[in-house]
């Protein structure tokens with residue numbers, strides 16, 4: 295009796311296995327064996343983690359876009375930048391390459407077909423040091439003492455470590471026409487860039503008007519600054535902590 299019962303169970307198992315195989319076969323054919331069958335649950339963890347990392351990376355990038363660098367605020371020590379090269383050899387952060395080229399193309403369409411050039415993009419600490427030193431030398435040659443020359447140079451050139459160009463998020467644009475600067479002031483926010491040093495904000499920015507200098511902050515922040523007529527210093531003060 296017992297032996298027969300075991301045999302019976304074995305047979306039932308075999309039948310069930312065959313039935314399961316049959317169902318699997320039908321499913322495989324139905325879904326064309328293209329991987330449409332539900333994936334093992336183990337996949338869910340890394341995928342979810344990827345999504346979390348992607349969101350984190352985006353948030354970090356957005357925070358980087360709003361870093362305030364001026365006379366009082368140096369480049370943060372932890373800051374790093376990934377660079378891409380423009381056609382003329384100038385480099386910019388890879389985060390702004392797309393919107394920058396889009397903006398320059400659009401500007402060209404509105405300004406007699408001249409493609410505006412980025413004459414200065416990313417600068418290293420050494421490059422900024424050289425520019426600053428060069429300015430000091432100019433004033434020394436004009437007869438100023440070293441101390442006076444340093445003070446004067448500081449009014450024209452950002453001190454090394456205090457230039458937005460070291461972020462890779464700022465560019466000096468040469469358009470050969472004033473129409474370009476007018477166009478940029480009215481449209482740059484659509485591409486996430488701001489007219490960083492307007493003449494009426496010198497007391498906040500500490501920099502005299504520079505019509506050629508544009509800074510990337512992202513479309514959302516740039517639009518707010520444009521609509522509210524505020525500079526980055528005011529924006530950071532108004533919205534920090536949000």
Ligand SMILES: [Zn+2]
Pocket residue numbers: 414459464465466506507508
């Ligand atoms: Zn500049």
